[in-house]
Amino acid sequence: MKLSFKNLELSLEYPFGIASYTRTSHPIVSISITQNGMVGYGEASMAKYLGETQESVGNFLKKVDLSNFCAQNSIESIMTYVEELAPNNTAAKTAIDIALHDLRGKLLGVPCYQFVQADPKNMPVTSLTIGIDNLDMIRKKVRGAAGFKALKIKLGSHQDKEIINTVREETEVPLYIDANQGWTDKHEALEMIHWLAEKGTEFIEQPMDRNNRDDNAWITAHSPIPIIADEAMQRLSDLENLKGLYHGINIKLMKCTGLLEASKIISSARALDLKIMVGCMSETSCGIMAGAAIAPLCDWADLDGPWLITNNPFEKPMLVDGKIQLKNQAGLGLTLL
Numbered sequence: 517m518k519l520s521f522k523n524l525e526l527s528l529e530y531p532f533g534i535a536s537y538t539r540t541s542h543p544i545v546s547i548s549i550t551q552n553g554m555v556g557y558g559e560a561s562m563a564k565y566l567g568e569t570q571e572s573v574g575n576f577l578k579k580v581d582l583s584n585f586c587a588q589n590s591i592e593s594i595m596t597y598v599e600e601l602a603p604n605n606t607a608a609k610t611a612i613d614i615a616l617h618d619l620r621g622k623l624l625g626v627p628c629y630q631f632v633q634a635d636p637k638n639m640p641v642t643s644l645t646i647g648i649d650n651l652d653m654i655r656k657k658v659r660g661a662a663g664f665k666a667l668k669i670k671l672g673s674h675q676d677k678e679i680i681n682t683v684r685e686e687t688e689v690p691l692y693i694d695a696n697q698g699w700t701d702k703h704e705a706l707e708m709i710h711w712l713a714e715k716g717t718e719f720i721e722q723p724m725d726r727n728n729r730d731d732n733a734w735i736t737a738h739s740p741i742p743i744i745a746d747e748a749m750q751r752l753s754d755l756e757n758l759k760g761l762y763h764g765i766n767i768k769l770m771k772c773t774g775l776l777e778a779s780k781i782i783s784s785a786r787a788l789d790l791k792i793m794v795g796c797m798s799e800t801s802c803g804i805m806a807g808a809a810i811a812p813l814c815d816w817a818d819l820d821g822p823w824l825i826t827n828n829p830f831e832k833p834m835l836v837d838g839k840i841q842l843k844n845q846a847g848l849g850l851t852l853l
């Protein structure tokens with residue numbers, strides 16, 4: 517097997533604001549792994565709070581030597597080798613995991629969702645994320661979200677209620693709320709959550725700082741709707757520490773090193789009776805179709821990357837009734853434009 521990679525700057529359709537920052541583009545690293553003339557695609561999209569950059573991903577990928585591996589080796593054995601090269605570097609590792617699954621699927625003529633025993637019939641709707649912005653732009657973005665049956669709204673600004681009221685003037689679809697650790701007072705947060713529940717909110721992601729275990733647990737104990745860990749939940753090993761702190765978790769492939777570990781997280785989380793959502797970073801159709809492969813195993817999906825960028829190198833996933841369609845196509849089913 518041979519690995520190659522290149523940097524790519526994703527252009528965002530709108531400046532993207534969350535509780536802690538705003539950005540207009542997002543760096544990723546696109547990779548391909550080839551064998552027998554077949555190409556598997558993967559990508560690394562780095563979360564700011566996890567400390568990876570294009571440079572760190574490049575440095576990690578330079579250490580990866582796949583020349584001794586071939587299709588006969590299991591993805592698990594290759595990922596064990598990759599994991600042992602260095603700690604952290606989760607997005608870099610995810611890029612390899614995704615490309616290996618795409619390649620394996622193409623070599624065997626099998627769609628990737630079959631590797632994780634996901635049934636496309638159970639696909640949840642995917643939300644489209646509305647970042648923090650001025651109210652005119654919020655209105656414009658909501659009007660542009662036709663076709664989506666749920667919206668994820670970023671809060672943690674100085675005008676959270678005005679944002680929700682503006683959204684509700686435009687649409688009645690269910691709302692998923694992401695505070696991105698932006699709320700600082702548990703009593704105010706709980707009051708807000710009650711208000712949001714009345715406005716048709718299904719769940720809240722990461723209300724307070726991920727290190728503030730007590731206040732997040734207190735909110736979970738009192739909330740009328742599920743509280744979901746995002747920043748607090750990265751790898752399988754984190755699950756144990758989240759018991760009793762949240763009602764559920766947000767799995768993102770870029771945090772957990774890919775499909776292999778994600779499917780283990782799903783099994784363990786179900787055993788702990790946790791709700792599960794699958795989310796994403798700024799990603800092309802490549803990362804998103806990998807997330808979509810496990811989405812039927814989850815309660816909620818927030819896989820909107822391709823709808824928020826303007827230079828996707830692949831065809832956009834197909835959306836029917838607000839659900840990403842998993843095609844009966846080998847690998848991830850990607851088509852390069």
Ligand code: MG
Nearest residue numbers: 694696721746
């Ligand atoms: Mg989140």
